[in-house]
Amino acid sequence: MTNTWIVTTNAQIGNLVEAGRALGGTITVVAVGDAQIAGVDKVISITADADVPAEAYAGAVADAVAAGDQDVVLAPNRPAERVLAGAVAARLNAPVLSSVKKVDAEGAHVARFGGITLQTDALTARAVLIMDGGPAPEGDPVAAESVAAQAYPATVSSTESAQGERVDLTTAQRIIACGRGFKEQSELSLAQDAANAMDAQLACSRPLAEGVNWFDKDRYIGVSGLTVAPDVYVAVGISGQIQHLAGMLDSKVVVAINNDKNAPIFKAAAYGIVGELEQVLPQLTEALKA
Ligand SMILES: Cc1cc2nc3c(=O)[nH]c(=O)nc-3n(C[C@H](O)[C@H](O)[C@H](O)COP(=O)(O)OP(=O)(O)OC[C@H]3O[C@@H](n4cnc5c(N)ncnc54)[C@H](O)[C@@H]3O)c2cc1C
Structure with a gap:
């Protein structure tokens, strides 16, 4: 037994x-x-x-x-x-x-x-x-x-909140993840608008957190980042390398937006939109608001 x-x-x-x-x-x-x-x-x-x-x-x-x-x-x-x-x-x-x-x-x-x-x-x-x-x-x-019980000698002397907004993406139901398809940091507002419209959290691929540092490291998804399983995962400008897929394959519905119709992310997606994110995201936001 x-x-x-x-x-x-x-x-x-x-x-x-x-x-x-x-x-x-x-x-x-x-x-x-x-x-x-x-x-x-x-x-x-x-x-x-x-x-x-x-x-x-x-x-x-x-x-x-x-x-x-x-x-x-x-x-x-x-x-x-x-x-x-x-x-x-x-x-x-x-x-x-x-x-x-x-x-x-x-x-x-x-x-x-x-x-x-x-x-x-x-x-x-x-x-x-x-x-x-x-x-x-x-x-x-x-x-x-x-x-x-006797504890090992250790005492908490102070506690401070971490700077910036902390999120727990592992419990998020909707995620919009941004990849290197975003050429300028200012373009992220397009993803934020869509996220606001569908009550989603923003996440990213590793290069956006560890390369250009546009996101905190607690927001990147993948084998060396977070594993998430939301109801909806929208991958925008993400190619779909295996190291990224490992962190999001348990998502219930994956939507991919990419301007390369051969991007591997489409193989993992239930819905795919081939197009420029600069054009697709504003349309998506408008559709979500309607
Ligand atoms: C040991 C190791 C661990 C790793 N761990 C992770 C990890 O945990 N998470 C992770 O994400 N990566 C990880 N990586 C990196 C991984 O291999 C990829 O390099 C990374 O995921 C690629 O990020 P990306 O898809 O954003 O960028 P890219 O691969 O450059 O893809 C960008 C995509 O955007 C598309 N695009 C370009 N312009 C537009 C546009 N205007 N509109 C729409 N689409 C556009 C392109 O067609 C392309 O498909 C790891 C790598 C190694 C070696």
């Missing part, structure tokens, strides 16, 4: 709970802090001081995870949880698999090469898996067993 352990700092673990259910055993959550966790069998809550970073409780989390030989430990793919997962793996002498898309009786389905291939790893022994957390599971919170 494979039991599941989940290490987390908050309640956004719906995908992990689903994975645990697929494995069939019990699900125990080890949470740093007092997150209200629902939909699992047991919750162990590591009492955490507000001015101590969650990562400083990694040793305590590793102590609390009493995983058996066949058990799996799941962690949501977030910065603090990746540290907790590493500590647990080191303590258990277990391997870590990251980019796990799904877990079922066959094993862990792991995205490779930026999601272009899916590899299935049989879970024959204890392992630590990192996957997207998903939403909070529904249901009444499970009463937690609180555990007092």
Whole structure:
């Protein structure tokens, strides 16, 4: 019987709970802090001081995870949880698999090469898996067993908001992504107008974030950037190189606007418009407003 352990700092673990259910055993959550966790069998809550970073409780989390030989430990793919997962793996002498898309009786389905291939790893022994957390599971919170713990010496001395508007494109439902087809930064207003008209977020290919720096780095999509799965992804002036496609192929509907009818992006698109973005985008905006 494979039991599941989940290490987390908050309640956004719906995908992990689903994975645990697929494995069939019990699900125990080890949470740093007092997150209200629902939909699992047991919750162990590591009492955490507000001015101590969650990562400083990694040793305590590793102590609390009493995983058996066949058990799996799941962690949501977030910065603090990746540290907790590493500590647990080191303590258990277990391997870590990251980019796990799904877990079922066959094993862990792991995205490779930026999601272009899916590899299935049989879970024959204890392992630590990192996957997207998903939403909070529904249901009444499970009463937690609180555990007092010693943190490694680390204190948060101050917190400042990052400059500029921060966006989380991974939860966006509509995205307009801009590529090198935009010749001047001022042309981006055409994409912004269309984005306003369809309530979309702007994103970009890597050259626009790491070449000309017209976008922050948290807005570029692809194998070395973000992976997104919106309802609608409009790729404007993007050729569709594999490194970009790897970040957006899970979009439900892809629309491509490109002046080269042979651009590879059209192969990934449900709808394609061959034309100059300077002409197509204003027409699209007008049509969306109508
Ligand atoms: C290791 C590695 C990792 C990488 N990771 C990423 C990544 O994560 N994300 C990423 O995006 N890239 C990544 N790249 C870069 C990637 O290979 C491509 O170079 C990049 O995606 C190309 O960006 P683009 O499509 O905007 O530009 P281009 O390939 O130059 O395409 C521009 C497109 O715009 C079209 N166009 C030109 N003018 C117009 C116009 N007026 N109207 C309409 N269309 C027009 C052209 O026909 C062309 O198809 C990576 C590369 C490497 C080597």
